[in-house]
Amino acid sequence: MIGDWIQERLGGFSRRELVGLVALALLVVTGAVFWYVRSLPKPVTINALAGGAGPAAAAASPSPSPALIVVDVAGWVRHPGVYEFTQGDRVIDAIRRAGGGKPRADLTSINLAALLTDGEQIVVWRKGAGAALGGGVPGGSGSIQGVEALVNLNTATLDQLETLPGIGPALGQRIIDYREQHGPFRSVDDLLNVSGIGEKRLADLRPKVTV
Numbered sequence: 001m002i003g004d005w006i007q008e009r010l011g012g013f014s015r016r017e018l019v020g021l022v023a024l025a026l027l028v029v030t031g032a033v034f035w036y037v038r039s040l041p042k043p044v045t046i047n048a049l050a051g052g053a054g055p056a057a058a059a060a061s062p063s064p065s066p067a068l069i070v071v072d073v074a075g076w077v078r079h080p081g082v083y084e085f086t087q088g089d090r091v092i093d094a095i096r097r098a099g100g101g102k103p104r105a106d107l108t109s110i111n112l113a114a115l116l117t118d119g120e121q122i123v124v125w126r127k128g129a130g131a132a133l134g135g136g137v138p139g140g141s142g143s144i145q146g147v148e149a150l151v152n153l154n155t156a157t158l159d160q161l162e163t164l165p166g167i168g169p170a171l172g173q174r175i176i177d178y179r180e181q182h183g184p185f186r187s188v189d190d191l192l193n194v195s196g197i198g199e200k201r202l203a204d205l206r207p208k209v210t211v
Contacts, residue, residue: 069118073098075163076105076126089116095124102126126159150210153191154184165204171196185211 066086071094074080078099085093092112101107106127151160153175161172171194178194179185188206191197197205
């Protein structure tokens with residue numbers, strides 16, 4: 001009975017209309033299935049429960065830049081001066097930045113693997129000069145921590161004078177000649193009487209020498 005009724009009802013539609021009805025029915029069924037799947041509860045991940053960020057969020061966060069530090073490289077190196085480094089650099093990096101040690105530089109008494117710290121001074125002595133002046137900090141990086149061993153203008157040898165900033169063999173010999181001709185230096189300011197030493201160079205030498 002029902003089959004006859006359906007056949008009777010559908011008999012009034014053309015083939016094209018029947019195809020359209022079938023397509024519409026399929027769309028309705030597909031939409032219902034899609035809505036049902038979307039309404040199902042979603043599983044909660046462990047990361048979401050812990051409040052942690054996923055891999056994509058972790059990758060998106062920028063890594064912090066290394067901190068900038070400033071170090072004074074002095075003594076028996078080719079280009080003494082103040083240089084900028086990044087946190088994690090070591091003493092050997094500072095000496096290389098200063099052009100490396102001069103011939104007969106004593107690098108064995110310096111911990112080349114020590115980490116650099118902001119504001120420190122790395123002093124490279126010439127072989128024999130550091131021992132005569134008391135050397136650096138035992139077991140340290142060669143930096144001045146506390147009181148620096150000062151060069152005595154009245155007793156220093158030529159090698160010891162050459163460890164001072166801006167003092168080469170010629171100027172060091174003039175300092176020795178001056179004290180031999182005029183007697184011991186009475187004050188550090190007497191260096192202005194030595195040919196080749198002006199106010200600027202004296203300012204660099206003042207914290208490193210004594211009488």
